[in-house]
Amino acid sequence: MRILVVGGAGYIGSHVVKELLKTGHDVRVFDNLSTGQEVNLFENIEFIKGDILDIPAIEKAMEGMDGVVHLAAKKAVGESMEKPDVYALNNLNGTINVLNAMVKNNVKYFVFSSTAAVYGMPSIEVLDEETPLNPINFYGFSKKMIEEVLSWYDRLKGIKFVALRYFNAVGYDGEGDVKGLEKNPQNLLPIVMETIFGVREKMTVFGSDYPTKDGTCERDYIHVSDLASAHQLAFQYLVRENQSQIMNLGTGVAHSVKDMIEMTEKVTGRQVKYEMGDRRAGDPAALMAFSKKANELLGWQPQHSSLENIIATTYRIYQKYF
Numbered sequence: 580m581r582i583l584v585v586g587g588a589g590y591i592g593s594h595v596v597k598e599l600l601k602t603g604h605d606v607r608v609f610d611n612l613s614t615g616q617e618v619n620l621f622e623n624i625e626f627i628k629g630d631i632l633d634i635p636a637i638e639k640a641m642e643g644m645d646g647v648v649h650l651a652a653k654k655a656v657g658e659s660m661e662k663p664d665v666y667a668l669n670n671l672n673g674t675i676n677v678l679n680a681m682v683k684n685n686v687k688y689f690v691f692s693s694t695a696a697v698y699g700m701p702s703i704e705v706l707d708e709e710t711p712l713n714p715i716n717f718y719g720f721s722k723k724m725i726e727e728v729l730s731w732y733d734r735l736k737g738i739k740f741v742a743l744r745y746f747n748a749v750g751y752d753g754e755g756d757v758k759g760l761e762k763n764p765q766n767l768l769p770i771v772m773e774t775i776f777g778v779r780e781k782m783t784v785f786g787s788d789y790p791t792k793d794g795t796c797e798r799d800y801i802h803v804s805d806l807a808s809a810h811q812l813a814f815q816y817l818v819r820e821n822q823s824q825i826m827n828l829g830t831g832v833a834h835s836v837k838d839m840i841e842m843t844e845k846v847t848g849r850q851v852k853y854e855m856g857d858r859r860a861g862d863p864a865a866l867m868a869f870s871k872k873a874n875e876l877l878g879w880q881p882q883h884s885s886l887e888n889i890i891a892t893t894y895r896i897y898q899k900y901f
């Protein structure tokens with residue numbers, strides 16, 4: 580297939596591009612390089628620098644495509660609460676521009692980068708796709724809105740989509756083909772790495788009194804290469820079944836913040852300096868995915884998501900930069 584990857588120079592996008600190339604697709608990347616990086620662009624792709632808010636540009640990029648993966652979005656949870664206008668413009672208007680450009684060019688298949696943040700603070704810990712959606716930040720809300728828009732574009736415009744609700748994306752390509760380190764990372768594992776390499780003097784563990792095994796928050800950490808493989812399986816599914824779906828992508832196993840720190844020390848042989856701090860607003864105690872749907876419908880299974888591999892692949896790219 581000829582696939583347009585919108586946001587294909589970013590952290591997850593570049594891993595998706597690698598997987599699509601590996602499975603024989605032709606790839607065109609559309610990215611404004613605001614967080615994506617040129618160093619992430621693979622040689623045998625076509626690259627168009629452009630912004631999803633530029634309607635003529637996205638319409639032009641859509642010409643001749645069979646399918647779209649859309650990952651271009653603002654994704655910092657805290658920032659989304661301070662700048663909902665920016666998130667509305669990029670994540671809502673921007674995505675609608677992409678969808679309208681698809682309609683205009685008769686492009687039928689859409690794989691959407693959604694998030695576990697659509698669930699908010701659920702009272703249960705293992706979440707399937709039927710768990711009620713109750714986002715507690717504007718970022719999660721923006722993704723939920725688009726999922727709803729998608730079901731209408733399916734009914735009214737015949738766009739068939741798979742929305743993939745990623746849990747905590749971590750790790751780097753095991754073969755070292757993705758070269759760019761994520762810019763200004765806000766998440767736990769990059770912060771642990773920055774602490775090891777002295778970019779930060781120490782890090783803070785947000786909360787030690789949660790009702791979890793060691794008092795720190797637990798999350799479902801999924802290797803980005805496993806997320807990537809789900810995208811190409813989603814296209815196979817769309818072509819085969821011509822049906823829209825929403826699916827969780829996680830491992831079904833949760834690790835605590837302490838687990839992440841301790842395993843990092845074990846894998847790297849280096850000390851992570853940390854202190855215990857207060858809870859961070861909006862953090863649920865534990866989140867875990869039930870990904871049976873992706874397993875049954877796509878034949879998807881995480882293969883790279885052991886904690887050792889997640890940490891080793893992340894450490895390796897940080898060693899190149901620091």
Ligand code: UFG
Pocket residue numbers: 654656694695696697745746747748765766767768770782783784785786796797798836859862866
């Ligand atoms: N944490 C710390 N110290 C830090 C940073 C994080 O203790 O300096 C803790 C957080 O409190 C949380 C865990 O590490 O318990 C993971 O935090 P992240 O910020 O890495 O990730 P979140 O679980 O908050 O959110 C991430 C993405 C969201 C996505 C969600 C899906 O950032 O976009 O996973 O589960 F929606």
